[in-house]
Each structure stands twice: as structure tokens, then as C-alpha cells.
Amino acid sequence: MVHLVTAVIKPFKLEEVKDALRGAGVLGMTVSEVQGYGRQGGKSETFRGGEYAVSFVPKVRLDIVVDSTDVDKVMDIVAVTARTGKIGDGKIWATDVDRVVRVRTGESGADAL
């Protein structure tokens, strides 16, 4: 079986997460620039007198297709590396993937990873 791990993290953590995943043998991922909000509902915070509200917060989204045996490991690595302990660190979730095909060769399933 193959899983899709999706993570939404803070942009400045991208390099660190990428390096950690590469170190663990994850060779490919898709990265996109996204905006959104979670439990904090955008944010409104006071910073040295200047109050401001941002309805959508810039984040980076990672999509990583991995073999099912690696799902926990990959989620752990992302969770640990992307953590700052503050609000807005992001989310990680995994979903089942029915089929995967490598375009060039036509290989499918785990062979296509």
C-alpha cells in the first residue's frame, strides 16, 4: 500500500524539513506555496503597539507519497522538525492512495515511488 502524507508548515521550516526527510531516505516531494488559516482564525496580535490582522497566513504545503511502512516515520520527522511550539506550526495528515503510476515507465504501486 501507498500513502500520501500532506503537511502544512511554516515557510521558514521548509529547508530544515527537506533536509531531514532526505536524510531519512525520502527522495521526492511536491512543495507549494499556500495560504490558509486554522484554529487561530487568521491572526490578530499586538506587536509593540501595532495591531494587525491577517486573514490568511502564508504556509508551505508538502505532498509526499510514501510506502505505508514509512508513513509513521515520515510524519514524525516532519512533526519534530517543523515544530516551534507556537501557534500556527501547522498540520500533518496521511491518506490512502489507490494507485500510483510513474509516467516515464508505467510502473505502478510502491515501484513507482
Added chain:
Amino acid sequence: MAATASDADVDTGRSNEGIRRVRDALLGRRLRGRRFCEAYTEAVDDWLAELLTGALAGAGRTGAERIALIAVGGYGRRELCPGSDLDLLLVHDGVRKIGRVADALWYPIWDSGINMDHSVRTPRETIGVVKGDLKDALGLLNARLVAGDEDLATETIDGTRRAWASAPRISLGRLREAISERWTQHGELAFLLEPDVKLARGGLRDLDALEAMAIAAPVVGPFLSDARLEEAEDSLLSIRVALHTTTGKRSDRLMLEDQDAVARRLGLADAEELLPAVAAAGRRVAWAADEAWRRVDAWLAGPRRTGAVRPFDTGVAIRDDELTFEADADVAMDAAFALRIAAASARSGIPIATEALARLESEAVPPEEPWSASTREALIDLLGYGHVAVPLFETLDHIGVLGRYVREWPAVRSKPQRNVYHRYTVDRHLFEAAAEAAERSRSVHRPDLLLVAAFLHDIGKGFPGDHTVAGERLVGDIATRMGFADADVAILVRMVGNHLLLADTAMRRDLSDPATIEMVAERIGSIEELELLAALTEADSIATGPAAWSGWKSTLIEELVLRVRGLLSGEVRPEAPPALSEEQRSLAAEGRLRLLGEGSRVTIVAPDRPGLLATVAGVLAAGGLSVHAATGLSEAGMAVEVFDLAPSVRGDPDWARLEADLASALADPPSLRERLDRRARSSRLPSRPGAARVAAPRVIFDNDATPRATIVEVRAPDGVGVLSGIGRALAACGCDIAVVRALTLGHEVVDTFYVIDGASSEKVTEPERLGAVERAILAELETRS
């Protein structure tokens, strides 16, 4: 087909594959570019002439009467490259059995393996084609007799050219539409990673288009006889020949994998040497195309070629819808001339005459160092016109004048930046960044520093080492030569050194970490510089290309700027109040009206009264003097106002007359107003599509910066009597002006007034009162635009 071919086979003296061997032999002789094309064209001409003789004989005809073989398109121009098609037209005058002649001619060419585009037509049909397919029409404009009936060929060729030229509006309109479609589809030669040397903007097809334009619009003709344009054409032809030879194919796209081989074939080391040559040629051609279209537009728009000269700006006049120099203008005397005529063109949308460009090229001198204030302002003026100024900077660089102002410029000229982020070569990126900065000039307190920083921020890319480090050193030198004050030079150096700081930090650091914000605040130092840097970052990113800027990135950078601003706002540094000099104070002690003129500076001392500034500024404007900068102070009932005037070729103003004018205007203000309104009306030009866009005026109040007065900052388009109008509006609202600083930046004025209520001598704080002041100022400005 083989049977037909052998039927038609004639004794050409060489087999039909022979022409390819001839071509390969020419390539073997390592002929390059145009020399190859001409030799190959000649060989093909000979071959086709023999084929035609044979074909006529085969059809039972003895001579070539009423039949002509004509070369069209690139072959017509003798620019056959190794992979080029042969574009051929067989013209006949209703000859029967012309089909047999044609077959006997075409089959051997097909058999040779060379691609061919062919047609058989009567002269009348041919001339009709001009009104049909544009590509065919353009090909016919390059038509040339290869073999056969000379009279018939002349009749056909002249007829097509006449048909094209007879309806210039239609011909040029169709041509322009096709060109802009091609440009959109193929991008710009100079700026692409894998450009098409024929079809991209600035490629060979644009040179053909210029020839076609010149046939329909005689005004383009003189513009084409430019040695540098021919050099660009030779360069592109050489690259195309080398590309076809390298790939063995007809594609004109310079793919990454072929670039090194093409470079070596041209005797260059590698792609790094090839690409600047491609970019230089492409920009030369693209610039020529733009200039030619500008001339065509002016030519189509107006029949008014009367030769009448109308003065326009200092030393600059309009003649026949083009900008030129006034007869007595000494181009070599005033280093700002080139910048000033370019700014005049940006402001008005009127193109600069070719002969004026030629004069600038041969006569314009580098400015003395440090630059005079008027030269520096002329540069800022031009930069301030934004996107309209970009083609004018290109023009100044193409005639070699820009490098006389900034001698480091050649190091970044046409320097490619081959990465996915950058859309432009370094020099063009700098023009574009400055244009983007101009759009943001109202968001900073020192638009001049923003413009110059944007214009120079990547100059270090032409030099070894890290480009920000090299840039800091270079900008320190350049800004000092430009005559900026030491403190301003220091700001420019920091801006260039920090120009990646905000973008890099926003993307790679934790913005909620106070240490990040402290680091950035420490490097930037003040809110003014933060504003400048934020505007520079945005301008730079947008000018880089779509990949370098997005709402996503801008949100991150905005957040960083907001946080840094929060930290820095605790550290507002009070501004030192301006004061009179000793000399001014002793003049003021005389207690009466005095006017002292010296060069381009005039000092006026007068008993202070409401509306004094409006009157003084109005007298200067009515006298045809343009105020570049002004400062005014009031102390002990006497006002001292100093005006820096725009330079004039007509020598110093008549100071005594001005003083008399001023005295009478102070006695009778309404008469002055009438004179001013007249002058404003007569100096107005009809608006043109290419002229700089004028933004609406803006009035900003600041009651926090100083305890002494309310600061009123007015940003407005420049015009006759603007300063005077604002002064009048303030006086009408009962405001006394304690200090004034007026600056002209491009087509914008930035006028700052420190005002107090005339009755109470307090700041003006009530919102209704401020609203009234704003409305009064805007209403005054409205009458000037």
C-alpha cells in the same frame, strides 16, 4: 514520383543532391554568417537558373519570355541559412502548359531534399496576394529575380511593393498585429533561456518587418541605415547559420544543449560568451523596432511636417512631432541635456528626433564630478517617470550615452541572468526596478534615494564576488560622483547592501522570534530606511519576474516590515529645526523686500505676510522660471525664501525685472493670478497615448513629527504655478507657513509645509479644519491640471 523526376531530369551539370554537397562544402570552408549565406544563395541561384533553362527546353520553349523565376522571403534577401526553405515564385503571363515547366522545376528541388515553398502565379495574382495572407505579402516585398524574363519580374516586384505602400495604414496595421502576436508567442530574444533567433522579439523576423515598414512609411527609411543595426543582423545571421550547422535541423530555437557547440562554432569559448552576444543583438533590434513604430505612429497621426519649431523645455523644442534641440543649444556644455530631452519625451510621449540622438551620441559629454544639482535632478526626474522612462533609458544606452553618466554601466549591459527567477538581463532589470520604484515613490519620504537605489542595486553583478558586497562599494563611488550628500550616500550604500535582507529574512527566518526582528531592525536602523528598503524590495521583486513575487511572499514581507516598524517606532529621532544662516539673518535685519539672484538660485527676503510664498512662487512661474527646489523660513516677522531654478539656456533671468514684478504683484495679487492662469493654459499639451501617466494629487497631514507645527505634505503632478497655488490655498485657510521645502521629482512635486494657525500660532488639529485645507489645496491643483 521517381518516374516524373527522371522525366524532368535535365542536365544541370550536377546531380540534384549536388546542391546539398555544395552547401556542405561551403560549411566545410567554415564560412560564417552572411558570407556563408551569400555564397550559398549564389550557388542556389546558379543551380535554379540551370534548372529553369532545362525546364523550358523540356516544355519546348526556346527562351524565357513571359516567364520568370523569383526568389522571395529570406532567399530573396540572400540570407539562405543551411536549414532554410527555398521560397520560390514562378511568374508567367498566361503561358499555356506552365504546369509542365513548373513540374520540371519543382521535382528536382524536392528530390534534392531541400525544403521548398512554391507557387505559380501571374503578376496580377501575385499583386493580389499582398492584400491576402500577410506572411506571403511580406515574403514578396523581398522578391528578387533569379532567372527568366526581367521585365515581367520587375512588373511583378514593383507592383507588389506599390500595393503594399499604397495603403500604409492598412498594411502597417496588419503588420503590427502580426508582430505583437508573434512577440507574445515567442517572447523576447534577449531575455529568454532558449530563444528563437528568428521569431522572438528582437530576432531576424523583426529586421524583415523593419524593411517592410520602411516601404510603407518613408519615415522609417533613414532610421534603418544604422551600422549597429547591420552589425546586430550579421551577428544574428552568424548565430543562425551556426545553429543550423550544429543541429543539422531547421529549428531556429537556441536550445540549452546546443548553446556550447554553437558558441564554439562561432569561435567563442562557451554559452557564457554566446548569450551576451545574442542578448546585445536582440535588444538592438527590439529597440529599433520600438523606435520605428514610434515614428510610424507619429507619421500616421499627423501630416503636420511643417518644420515649425516650438520651444518645449530648456534647450528642447518640438519640430514635426519630434523632440529636437533648440538651434542655440550647446549639447556639449550641459551634461544634463541627454537626460533632459529623454525626460521631456517621457513627459510628453513625443519621440526624440533621430538627428537629435545622433547629436547626443557625438557631442554629449560626461558630467563633471561631482555632478551639479541640475544633472542629478535630471536623472531623478527621468527615473521618476516610471515605465514610460524604460525605453528612453534603453535609447540612451543604445547611443552610448548612459555609460558617460555611470561608467560602470557597460559591465552589466545585456548581461544575461540565466535562472528561473529573472526575466531580464541585468541592465534591463535595473531599468524595470527603477520604474517599479517610481510607482512606489509616494510611499517613502525620499523618493530620490529610492529611485537611485533601485537603478543601481544590482550594478555589482557586473563585477566579481558577491554582488551585494561589490554593489555597496560601487554605489558608494557612484553616488559620491553624483554629488549626493555624505549622509545620503551612506543610506544608498546600506540600501544596496541590504536589498535582499527583507526578502531573505521573510522567507527563511521565524518572524515571531524577537531575535529575527531585532537583527533586521539593527541592520536597517530607522523607519525612513525601512520604508525605503520595503519599497525597494517590492520593486526589485516585481521587476525580477512573476516567480519572484506573489501575494504569498508579499504577505510574509509585509509582516516582517510591520514587526520591524513596531520595534523601530520606539526610536523616533527628532528632526533639528531649520535655521537662517548668518548672511540671511543680516539681510532680514534690513526689514524690506530684497531679491538676490545668483546663477540658478534666487533668495527673496520680505516682511512676512499671509500668502507671501504664493505670490513669490507665482511671480517666478509667471516669468517662465521653473522651480526645482525651494526652502522658506520665517523669523521675527521676516520671511527668507530660497528657490533653486531649473537651468535655462537663455542665460540668467533679469533679476531687477523680477524684483519689480514681485513688488507690483505684492501690491495687486489678482493680476498675477490672471497671468499665471494664462501661462498654465498655454503650456498644456494635448495628451498622448505614450506620455507618462499622471497620478491624482495627494495631501498628507502629520501632527506627530514635531511639536511646533502641523506638517502638510503635498504630492502632485508638476505644472505651472503648483507651489504658488498650494501657498494660496494655505493662506486662504488662515494657515501661516513657517517652513517650506519644495522638491520636483520627475513629473511629481513633493512640497512639504510646516504650518501653524495664523491666529493662535498653534498646530492645526481639528479634523474639519484639516479637511478644509485638503479640499482647498486639491481645488487649487485641479485648476492647474
